[in-house]
Amino acid sequence: MDNQIKSLCRRIKKADKNAASELLKIYYADIYSYLRRLCGSRHDAEDLTQQTFLKVWSSLGSFKGRSKFSTWLHRIAYNTYIDWQRRNVRGTQSRPDQWWKECVDTNPGPFAKVAELQLAQRMYEAVDQLDENKKHIVHLHYYQGLSIRETAKVLGIATGTVKYRLREVFKILKTKIIV
Amino acid sequence: MNTEKKIDQILRIAPKPQVSDGLLDKLQADVSAGDIKTQRSALRRWFAPAGGAISRWRVAAAIAIMVLLPLSYGATKTVKRIIKTFEVKFEYPEGGGVYGVGGAIGSSEPNFTEEDALEKQQEFYQLYKQGKAEEVEPGVWVATLSNGKGFGYGGDPEMLGLSEAERKEFLKKQFDEIHELRKAGKFERTFIKVIEVNGAPHRLYEDSFTLSNGKVIKMGAGEPVKDDEDDEN
Numbered sequence: 001m002d003n004q005i006k007s008l009c010r011r012i013k014k015a016d017k018n019a020a021s022e023l024l025k026i027y028y029a030d031i032y033s034y035l036r037r038l039c040g041s042r043h044d045a046e047d048l049t050q051q052t053f054l055k056v057w058s059s060l061g062s063f064k065g066r067s068k069f070s071t072w073l074h075r076i077a078y079n080t081y082i083d084w085q086r087r088n089v090r091g092t093q094s095r096p097d098q099w100w101k102e103c104v105d106t107n108p109g110p111f112a113k114v115a116e117l118q119l120a121q122r123m124y125e126a127v128d129q130l131d132e133n134k135k136h137i138v139h140l141h142y143y144q145g146l147s148i149r150e151t152a153k154v155l156g157i158a159t160g161t162v163k164y165r166l167r168e169v170f171k172i173l174k175t176k177i178i179v
Numbered sequence: 180m181n182t183e184k185k186i187d188q189i190l191r192i193a194p195k196p197q198v199s200d201g202l203l204d205k206l207q208a209d210v211s212a213g214d215i216k217t218q219r220s221a222l223r224r225w226f227a228p229a230g231g232a233i234s235r236w237r238v239a240a241a242i243a244i245m246v247l248l249p250l251s252y253g254a255t256k257t258v259k260r261i262i263k264t265f266e267v268k269f270e271y272p273e274g275g276g277v278y279g280v281g282g283a284i285g286s287s288e289p290n291f292t293e294e295d296a297l298e299k300q301q302e303f304y305q306l307y308k309q310g311k312a313e314e315v316e317p318g319v320w321v322a323t324l325s326n327g328k329g330f331g332y333g334g335d336p337e338m339l340g341l342s343e344a345e346r347k348e349f350l351k352k353q354f355d356e357i358h359e360l361r362k363a364g365k366f367e368r369t370f371i372k373v374i375e376v377n378g379a380p381h382r383l384y385e386d387s388f389t390l391s392n393g394k395v396i397k398m399g400a401g402e403p404v405k406d407d408e409d410d411e412n
Binding site: 017020021024025028029032033036037042045048050053054057066067074079081099100119120123124127138142143145153156169170173174177 | 182183185186187189190191193194195196198199202203205206207208210211372373380382
C-alpha cells in the first residue's frame with residue numbers, strides 16, 4: 001500500500017469525508033470495470049459498485065492493512081459479486097453480455113488493425129465462456145492487473161492454484177487463436 | 180510473437196468499460212449521506228467469533244440481514260440499524276469452543292426500535308406457522324409482512340415460538356451433543372470461503388453434524404488465516 005493510500009485510509013478512519021471522496025476517485029472506475037465485465041449489465045455493475053463501497057465505508061475501521069488496500073477492496077467487490085450471483089440464479093438471471101463491444105464503440109483502444117481487434121474480441125468472448133473459477137483468475141490477474149499473489153488472496157486460494165488455473169486457461173485460449 | 184505471448188498481451192490490454200456518467204456523484208452522495216464507521220460495525224461486533232466457532236445461524240442471519248432485508252429479493256438496501264432479538268451462548272472450555280445462536284433484525288430505517296423488531300419477528304413467526312415463509316437458503320427464511328415489505332430471518336424459526344428458558348434448554352441439549360461429536364471428530368467439514376472478521380481473513384468452514392434423532396445440524400466454523408499468508412507484497 002503506497003503512502004498516499006495509507007494516509008487516505010487513516011483520514012477516513014477519522015471520518016474524513018474528503019479523504020473518502022479522494023479514495024473513491026482513485027478506485028471507483030477500476031471496481032466498476034471489474035464488476036461491469038463480470039455481471040453483464042451497466043445497471044447491475046453500478047449497483048454492485050455502490051454496494052462494494054458501502055461495505056468499504058462500514059468496515060474500513062477494522063481494516064488493519066495486512067494486505068494491500070486494492071487487494072482488500074477487490075476481495076469486497078468479489079464477495080459482493082458472488083452474493084449477487086447467488087441471488088440472481090434464483091431470480092431474473094442476467095446473461096453476460098459482450099462488454100468489450102461497448103468499449104470498442106466509443107474507444108478503438110490499442111487495436112489498430114481490424115484483424116487484431118477481431119482476435120482480441122474472440123479472446124474476451126472465450127474468457128467469458130470459461131468456467132467461473134478460471135474466469136475469475138483472468139479478470140483479476142489480467143483485466144485488473146493484480147499479481148498472482150494478490151489474485152490468490154482475493155479468491156482465498158493458494159498461489160499454486162492460480163498458476164495451475166492460468167495454465168489451463170492458456171490451453172483453452174490457444175485453441176481459439178489457432179482456428 | 181508466439182501464441183502464449185500474444186494471448187498474454189491481448190488479455191493485459193483489455194479495454195475498460197466506460198464508467199456511466201453520474202456514478203461518481205452517486206458514490207460520493209453515499210459518503211456524504213452515511214456515517215463512515217470509525218469502529219467495528221454493529222454487524223461485525225455481533226458476528227465476531229467469541230472463541231472457536233461461529234454458528235451457521237449467525238452466518239445465515241447476517242446473510243439475511245445484508246441481502247434480504249428489508250425489501251424484496253434483488254433490491255438490496257442499506258441496513259442502517261440492527262437489533263439483536265436474542266442470543267444464547269454456550270461455552271465448552273474443553274476443546275475451546277463457544278457456540279452461539281442468535282436472532283437479529285435489520286432495517287433501513289435509522290429509528291427502528293427493539294419493539295419494532297420484536298413485533299416484526301412475531302408477525303414473521305405467524306406467517307411461518309401458516310406456511311407463508313420460504314426458506315431461500317438453508318437457515319435463511321423470507322416472508323412478506325402485512326406492510327408489503329420483505330422480511331428475512333436467519334436461523335430456525337421454531338426458536339421464535341419458545342420461551343427464553345425453553346429455548347435455552349433445547350439448545351443446550353443440542354450443543355452438548357454437537358460438542359461430543361466434534362470432539363470425537365464425527366462431522367463432515369466443507370471449506371466455504373475466506374471472510375473478513377475484524378479486518379483479518381478467516382477461513383469459513385461448514386461443519387455438518389448428524390444428531391442421534393437423525394437431524395442434521397450445519398454450523399459455520401472460522402479459523403484465522405495465518406499472518407504469513409496475508410503479508411503485504
